[in-house]
Amino acid sequence: MHRTKVRIVEEALDANNTIAQANRADFERAGVTVVNFMSAPGAGKTSLLEQVVADIPGVRVGVLEGDVQGSMDADRLASLHVPVTQLNTDPGFGGECHLDANMVRSALDALPLSEIDLLVIENVGNLVCPAEFRVGEDIRVMVSSVTEGEDKPLKYPLMFRACDLVLVNKIDLLEHLDYDLDQFLYNVDQVHPGAERMLLSARTGEGIEAWREWLGDLVRSRQGAPA
Amino acid sequence: MHRTKVRIVEEALDANNTIAQANRADFERAGVTVVNFMSAPGAGKTSLLEQVVADIPGVRVGVLEGDVQGSMDADRLASLHVPVTQLNTDPGFGGECHLDANMVRSALDALPLSEIDLLVIENVGNLVCPAEFRVGEDIRVMVSSVTEGEDKPLKYPLMFRACDLVLVNKIDLLEHLDYDLDQFLYNVDQVHPGAERMLLSARTGEGIEAWREWLGDLVRSRQGAPA
Numbered sequence: 001m002h003r004t005k006v007r008i009v010e011e012a013l014d015a016n017n018t019i020a021q022a023n024r025a026d027f028e029r030a031g032v033t034v035v036n037f038m039s040a041p042g043a044g045k046t047s048l049l050e051q052v053v054a055d056i057p058g059v060r061v062g063v064l065e066g067d068v069q070g071s072m073d074a075d076r077l078a079s080l081h082v083p084v085t086q087l088n089t090d091p092g093f094g095g096e097c098h099l100d101a102n103m104v105r106s107a108l109d110a111l112p113l114s115e116i117d118l119l120v121i122e123n124v125g126n127l128v129c130p131a132e133f134r135v136g137e138d139i140r141v142m143v144s145s146v147t148e149g150e151d152k153p154l155k156y157p158l159m160f161r162a163c164d165l166v167l168v169n170k171i172d173l174l175e176h177l178d179y180d181l182d183q184f185l186y187n188v189d190q191v192h193p194g195a196e197r198m199l200l201s202a203r204t205g206e207g208i209e210a211w212r213e214w215l216g217d218l219v220r221s222r223q224g225a226p227a
Numbered sequence: 228m229h230r231t232k233v234r235i236v237e238e239a240l241d242a243n244n245t246i247a248q249a250n251r252a253d254f255e256r257a258g259v260t261v262v263n264f265m266s267a268p269g270a271g272k273t274s275l276l277e278q279v280v281a282d283i284p285g286v287r288v289g290v291l292e293g294d295v296q297g298s299m300d301a302d303r304l305a306s307l308h309v310p311v312t313q314l315n316t317d318p319g320f321g322g323e324c325h326l327d328a329n330m331v332r333s334a335l336d337a338l339p340l341s342e343i344d345l346l347v348i349e350n351v352g353n354l355v356c357p358a359e360f361r362v363g364e365d366i367r368v369m370v371s372s373v374t375e376g377e378d379k380p381l382k383y384p385l386m387f388r389a390c391d392l393v394l395v396n397k398i399d400l401l402e403h404l405d406y407d408l409d410q411f412l413y414n415v416d417q418v419h420p421g422a423e424r425m426l427l428s429a430r431t432g433e434g435i436e437a438w439r440e441w442l443g444d445l446v447r448s449r450q451g452a453p454a
Contacts (some may be wrong), residue, residue, distance in 0.1 A: 040265040040353045041383065042375025068355060068385075072378055095385060097324055097355035125382070126353055127268050128295060128324035147374035147397065148269025151299055155352070156268065158295075158322060170374065176403050178430065203405065 016133055019101035023108070023136025030113035031060075033222045034121065036137035036216070038159065040152075043145040043183045044169040046073040047202035049120060052212040054080040062116035064107055066124050068095035073122065085110045089124060098129035104136055118219050127156040131163075138222065141165045146174055150184035157191040165196045167170030167211065172201040240385035243360055246328035250335070250363025257340035259289075260449045261348065262442070263364035265386065267379075268352030268370040271396040273300040274429035276347060279439040281307040286446045293351050295322035301348065312337045316410055317352060325356035331363055345446050354383040358390075365449060370394045373401055377411035384418040392423045394438065399428040 027034050039045050048173055051062040062083040065074040068179050069090040078084040087098035096103075104121065111119065121137065123130040131140075142163040144152055147170055153160040160166065166188055174181065181199075198214065200207025254261050266272050280288040289310045292301040296317040305311040314334050316323035323330075324397040331348065338346065348364065350357040358367075371379055374397055380387040387393065393415055401408065408426075417421055425441065427434025 039350070040269060041379060042372070067382060070381055072381060095355055097353060124355065125267070126324060128322055128351065128353060128357060129356075145269070145374065147372065147400070152268060154299060155294060156295055173374070173400065173403055176400055 013109045016101045017092050019105055020134040020136045023105055024138070025103055025152075026108060027113070027119065027136055031223070032113050032116055032119050033219045034119045034137045034138045035218070036130075036135055037142075038120050038123045038127075038130045038140065038163070039125060039143035040127050040145070040148060043125070043143040044202050045122050045125070045143050046076055047124065048143060048167060048169060048200070048208075048211065050080065051075060051202055051205070051208045052215060053077060053082045053120070056118070056212055056216045059118050059216050060116045061118045061215075063113060064104065064111065064119060066103075066122055068097075068101040068124060072219050082114045083116065083134065097124055097126045098133055099135055100133040101135045103119075107169075117223070127159045128153070131156075131159040131161075139164045139218065141167065143167045143169050144184075145170045146177060146181070146184075150179065150180050150187060153184070153187040153191045160188055160195065163192075163195065165198065165214065166192075168197060168199045170201060170203070170216060171199050171206065172204045182217045213215065238259065243328045246332055247361040247363045250328055250332055251365070253335060254340070254346065254363055254365075258450065259340050259343055259346050260446045261346045261364045261366075262445070263348050263350060263357075263362055263367045264370075265309040265350045265354075265357045265367065265390070266352060266370035267354050267372070270352070270370040271429050272349050272352070272370050273303055273398060275370060275394060275427070275435075276304060276349065276436065277307065278429055278432070278435045279304040279442060280304060280309045280347070283345070283439055283443045283446075286345050286443050287343045288345045288347065288442075289339060291338065291346060291348045291351055293323075293326045293330075295351060310339045310343065324351055325360055326350050326362055328362045344450070345442065346421065354379070354386045358383075358386040358388075365397060366391045366445065368392045369392065370396050371411075372397045373404060373406050373408070373411075374411045377407050377414060380411070380418045387415055387422065388419045390419075390422070392425065392441065393419075395424060395426045397428060397430070398426050398433060399431045 071086045074084045074086040140163045298313045301311045301313040367390045
């Protein structure tokens with residue numbers, strides 16, 4: 001009895017998880033797979049989406065774009081003729097540094113859930129807080145650019161641990177950097193043993209086909225899964 | 228009367244500013260100039276400090292190193308024989324994404340204030356929240372790497388507005404990037420007209436002498452200023 005009571009109190013305290021579960025239930029009812037997409041500022045989230053959102057075979061993609069303010073990334077993606085919804089966090093004090101479940105819930109009515117199979121939620125650029133707040137996603141993907149240095153998994157372990165896939169971006173710059181890719185991958189395994197990873201360059205297109213296929217396979221595996 | 232009352236209430240609410248002012252008074256009494264040093268993860272804060280902290284003529288430097296967890300950057304700087312104090316934010320929920328005045332206050336006793344002229348507080352890598360919390364600094368400096376893209380001032384305006392100097396790092400990579408430096412500088416002026424900026428590369432050393440001189444001049448100008 002006592003343990004049960006404690007558990008209930010803890011859950012009651014975590015309003016974010018309660019709302020995230022409600023979001024996820026709504027996404028599942030609509031048959032939409034949801035990716036929470038995260039990285040540091042400038043790692044290349046939007047560029048990596050530009051390369052794939054319009055042409056994943058058999059998968060209709062929508063994007064929920066999170067930014068402190070402005071709609072620059074949303075405008076870039078909307079020009080590809082995919083539905084994009086902008087969510088700005090600046091009504092908070094100086095701008096919230098992450099999306100939370102309640103912000104995503106406030107955007108639900110604006111999302112064309114009946115017209116998409118995959119919703120990518122592009123989070124605010126930040127390696128700390130976005131990993132702490134579930135928003136109703138099925139899966140979490142992060143981007144780490146090789147220009148950020150190989151120490152990042154050790155400095156931001158929660159983010160690397162929270163994600164199911166690590167996209168290592170800007171590999172076209174490897175020859176111009178003092179960056180030890182093997183050390184980076186070793187560091188990823190230190191905080192998240194066996195985490196799936198993919199090497200790519202949004203600029204040259206290297207690895208993009210594998211990223212596109214990964215998203216397509218994700219949606220098909222969930223559509224085929226028992227409800 | 229009414230306006231005075233409102234002002235007092237607002238100030239009472241902002242405990243962070245109260246503590247920041249107390250920190251600053253302590254730093255001033257000790258004759259220490261304080262820089263709050265900020266950037267996105269991997270922009271090169273530590274590398275830019277490594278290049279200068281041990282050899283600013285006539286200026287003894289100390290570093291307060293802020294990280295979610297670990298002490299990798301502190302270890303790098305301590306190897307240069309400057310006093311380094313580590314402040315970890317992970318006792319908070321999943322790790323705080325910024326330093327605040329109270330965290331810095333908790334480190335005051337560990338800082339060798341009588342032995343330094345300049346304290347650089349290396350903040351947690353993040354372009355949002357660190358700009359919202361004064362910690363007792365005299366001046367704020369940020370690093371923006373050219374690999375992050377020229378749109379960052381428009382997406383994180385508070386950070387660019389809060390800083391007195393913008394260090395544009397990794398310019399050795401310009402020839403390998405689709406990055407419009409003029410557009411970046413134009414965007415800086417959009418959110419912070421006339422903000423001081425400096426182009427440099429921690430890797431090649433270009434611009435480092437100007438950065439070293441800027442820090443030396445800063446300390447001398449404050450030592451010469453009337454108390």
